[in-house]
Amino acid sequence: MRALLIGAVESTRVALRALADAPDWTLAGVVTLPLDLAGRHSDFVDLEPEARAIGCPVLRGANANTEEARTAMAALAPDYLFVIGWSQLCGEAMRALALGRVVGYHPAPLPRLRGRGVIPWTILLDEPITAGTLFLIDEGTDSGAILAQHFFHVAPDETASTLYAKHMAVLEAMLPGLLSGLAAGTVTPRPQDERYATWAARRRPEDGAIDWHDDAVAIWRMVRACGDPYPGAWTMLGEERLVILKAEPVDLSHHRAALVGQVVERSEQGFTVRCGDGRGVRVTEWRGSRPPLHVRLRGKG
Template sequence: MQAILIGAVEGSRVALDAFLRAPDWRLAAVATLPPDLSHRHSDFVDLAAPAAAAGVDTIFVRNVNSPEFIDTLDTLAADMVFVIGWSQLCGPAFRAAAGGRVVGYHPAPLPRLRGRAVIPWTILLDEKITASTLFYIDEDVDSGDILGQRFFHVAPDETAGSLYRKHMAALADLLDETLPRLARGNMSGTVQDPRFATWATRRRPEDGRIDWNRPAHEVQRLIRAAGRPYPGAFSTCGGTRIILWSAEPAPAADRHHAVPGQVLARSGEGFTVRCGDGGALVITEWETPDGSPPRPHSILGAA
């Protein structure tokens, strides 16, 4: 069978590798973002080089719903189109040109958490179990029939990076299971039950701003959820933005009297900040313009 792969992130690279492993599949083309639009995804991956190494044509596309790209879909006439790691919705003309066989990927247990930024939302919502999902793309958002799901636990100390890696491993397994079935002509999927649907809204870099009046465990959860490959949780000190990548609970925080956001101490391992519930966090990885942590007694907060 012949497919077109559309994407521009790590999951797209995982999918490319899966197609190259699948003996019954051939990629007619890989469609991806031109380099000048790489900023659309914080986890952007260049697919042009690995596609060229595999002898697969690369198509740079800015808008998959443009008439020019729709004509390209018509011309290539692939059996199926896989959209894995792409931020634009696939419109009616796109789906028609693909013959209605458009497969998407979502790092959530659909129908739960349809929408955007679901890896950060999984951590922010303190989900205990999640899933990677392959599904048919239809006229709505993440609502089509499910082709396959791989469930796994979310660790209490899960970070965006560790959860992202779990999803990439699950996606590889899903594709290895699903591609042979599709090649045999078994295209059936399971209808989603709308009674269990929830929706996750888009998150922007500014949503990573820390409110030190919140309890320590909530601040730590935001730091875990907003971390790499995403822009990071942040605060400011004297107008300087500080990105906080990693934190852990501070011992004996109740022995310190300070206001929320105040830096209690600084050591070789990091610096300690008071939170709104009387607890404190030791910031163990951070990023500032000069690489130095705030001084003790500094106040972190809004610029």
């Protein structure tokens, strides 16, 4: 079987390695972004060195749906397209290149949480269980039939980084069996049950703005959801953006007479900010040119 892989992030690299190792598959080509568009993904990976090392041709383009891109992909005669880690929907003409055999990966228990920004949303919604899903891409948004799905728990202190790593491990574990089954023709796609479908809206860097009027646990959740490999949760210190990398909720026993957003404690290990519920968030890692003193941080608005 001949596969064409389309993507530009870490999950694409996981798929590249699985396809390269699969005995019944030939990786006919990789389609990825030009380097000057790397900023489209905060977790961008340049796949060309690894693809070239296994003798796989690399095509670069901003949009895989254009006629030029489709012509180049058709020349590689793929039996399947694997669109994993690509931010664009697959148009009908593009899907037709492999007779509709287009496989995607979604970091959620489809049909729940179709859409964008799913790893941060999983944490923001305080989901106790999630899943990685391999599915057939159709004309909808993450609505195609399920090929393989693996459920796992989300830890109470899960971060975007740890959840991202779990998804990479799940994808790596699921792909060999699926590839073997697709090659043998033994995989039966399972239609999604629309009764359980939910959608996740796109998240942008500005959505990581901390509102110090929220309760301490909600702010801690925001910090965990927006961190690496994403831009991070942030607040303003004067005219400077301060990105909060690591924090935890704490009780304030001596600083209840303080304004929301005020830095009430400071030590060599970090600083503590009063939140809207009277508790605090102790910040132990941040990115900015200077640590805040006993000042008030600005949240949303």
